[in-house]
Amino acid sequence: MVLKPFYRRTLYYETDKMGIVHHSNYLRWLEEARLDFLEQVGFPYDEMEKDGIMIPVLSSMCQYKHAVRFNETVCIKMHLEEFNGLKFRISYVVTDKDTDEIRLIAETAHFFVDSNLKPIRIKKIKPDIYDCFNSAVGKDLYNE
Amino acid sequence: MVLKPFYRRTLYYETDKMGIVHHSNYLRWLEEARLDFLEQVGFPYDEMEKDGIMIPVLSSMCQYKHAVRFNETVCIKMHLEEFNGLKFRISYVVTDKDTDEIRLIAETAHFFVDSNLKPIRIKKIKPDIYDCFNSAVGKDLYNE
Amino acid sequence: MVLKPFYRRTLYYETDKMGIVHHSNYLRWLEEARLDFLEQVGFPYDEMEKDGIMIPVLSSMCQYKHAVRFNETVCIKMHLEEFNGLKFRISYVVTDKDTDEIRLIAETAHFFVDSNLKPIRIKKIKPDIYDCFNSAVGKDLYNE
């Protein structure tokens, strides 16, 4: 598994009157990066939802290191820190595409639920998703 | 039926780097004003949805007369221009609460649908909603 | 001038509990398409802003023909309907990338302002932008 990083350019309406990206938008970018990850590993989120599986957010943590401005592009790389079949935790490093300077350090935790928002053991329902997450834990996803 | 106008203060994250409210947010304010109207006339939208009735937007038209800034409060008054049991059309005048200057002139059109997004005749399903809309058409809703 | 259409995939957070894209987001997609147009014709908006030129929205009109869902990709093509050196008007056709079905028909009007939001004649300040807009009026921008 070798992933491509997720690139995201700031949209105009994501800035606020301070002239920088409003901090709430970074959580949206991280979600985009997660969905891109799921697509790259072969489990697009729209298909998971059709199968009745959803992945809500349990917690988030962001350290805003440096403001991102309009039209700047960031590179988001993620790392699967923990996974136990029920929950998982991802860390993110968000850097400027051109300068490599860090913009954001973040972490989110998630669990698998069914369409009634009840927690599920993914190994029973979708063993291939379990295997994929299990093999990704602790690995550098962007180099072999 | 005498309505209270809907007041809305600009939130910080609704501004963009131009220092004014991003124009996409006004459509959100109009939606808030519509839901406030439904609540004032006794048909809160969350209960309508539980009954399987939804009211999507068919079209919208906005004339942005004057920028709204952070912390300014606007007053939204609406007028039910047309209603035929299937569709309705609302016009809005958005003014500054303090100066009465016009900020936005707008119009939205809607129809009633069931939970499969199929159009419905509201008179058959909810005659009291039909009667309410019918009695409001063309009236000044804010004065007897 | 031969433009590439602007493609945009629905993001998860752009949906609402109706399961479809919230209608306010389309105005944001149109803005993205406009900024992509400016970039393609050689006048990126961030550079225009650095030169003290901004392009606020005067009015918008949207006809929501068919709901767009999560993960669907739309194709946005625009047409410069009018331009007089002070103001311009753009129409948009938004179609599904895969089926070519129409999702949205829209129109926005704009004017050029300086950093104090005062209208400017673009011909005097930036003749090359004037020439570009002038040559694009009424043309099919996606075929020679």
Next chain:
Amino acid sequence: MVLKPFYRRTLYYETDKMGIVHHSNYLRWLEEARLDFLEQVGFPYDEMEKDGIMIPVLSSMCQYKHAVRFNETVCIKMHLEEFNGLKFRISYVVTDKDTDEIRLIAETAHFFVDSNLKPIRIKKIKPDIYDCFNSAVGKDLYNE
């Protein structure tokens, strides 16, 4: 100093297709609660900005305990955990207005900057803001 808690009702467009509030919006609600706090203690944020003082976010942490749905109203209470004249840290407890059940536990850290985003010592520039924050640290702000 006895504050009123900040109440916030879910808006329709804040939900996503999961039928619950998209988690990114909670950071926006916390910002609203902070600006309400500043207003209650006599330092409205729009006036601070006119004086060239801004308060960016350094970090955020959210534990999403229970999903919030459309039309539910939450109560946000904050606690000033730390303040040293340069930075401060706030914790939040977000509960359902009707049931008192916890929805969200959160924390944000901030610093004071000037209009060039350079850190400032608030005691030198605005001693009354310094005194206010200093007297609020560690206190229960909602009871004498």
